[in-house]
Amino acid sequence: MAGDVSDLRIFSCGAGVQSTAIALLMRDGTLPLVDHVIFADTGWEPASVYAQVDRLAVLFDELGIPLHRVSQGNLRADAIDPEHRFASVPYFVRNPDGSDGMGRRQCTSEYKLAPINRKVRELLGAAAPKFRRVPKGRRAEQWIGFSTDEVGRVSPSRVQYLTARHPLLDLGMSRRDCGRYLEQAGWGDTAKSACIGCPYHGNRAWRELRDEHPAEWADAVAFDAAIRKGGARGEHLRGEAFLHRSRIPLSIAPIDRWTRGDKAEAQAEVQGDLFDLVEDGDPDGCSPYGCRSGTAA
Ligand code: SF4
Incomplete structure (x- = not known):
């Protein structure tokens, strides 16, 4: 397999729970390399994700697999840079008429999918410097870490030179x-991977950031204040944007754990799955391959 550019196996690794499981399943021989x-x-991952990537780099090195770190820029800096083209993050929006809206999610495709696909094309032999065109007949098998609870997100590859494969689905995990x-393998502290200030965070993730990573929390709070009117150049935001789903500034948003009484009261008013969403965040999270679209603001 290795060396045959028309038949490469490429693993898109997000460094979260499922991706780390795939890496370890390769190491123990359950999955091929x-x-x-x-x-x-x-550019806006928490320190824990960068530490996990470094740890995985050692593992891949031991297996003789090159790990390529690719980037399309710094999402945080671009999203609030008035000189930068609009970087569309799925903010929670309060429209001028008081109604609720949601920003479109394009950040995943711009900052994850685009650089990954560019690297794949390069590995398949596309010519520098832009690596646009894959030579005819060359294809890669792309491993994506969806687990069985995410089966609804599976979709065929959108590009001809890639065939998607889902090793965790094949293993029924x-x-x-x-x-x-x-846990059993000694990697139990692996965290969900997401940008520091991702609006998909639930209250649990926001609390963890505030209580255990105060510098990253301060960063998210400052960012939240900076996006109120949209931030980057491009579409002018007529309403106001927020990171927290309450559409209240993150510094004072209601992120603390609800008491039993609060929970009973809330569940009487909202559907149960909405309660879980508030606490645990969007179950879909951020995958470059998940088919998902928010309501446009
Ligand atoms: S983690 Fe959130 S903010 Fe970061 S790219 Fe994904 S959707 Fe966008």
């Missing part, structure tokens, strides 16, 4: 199975 691993860095497997 891939030829390349690609990690897309948005759920996210919980992956977590258990990581």
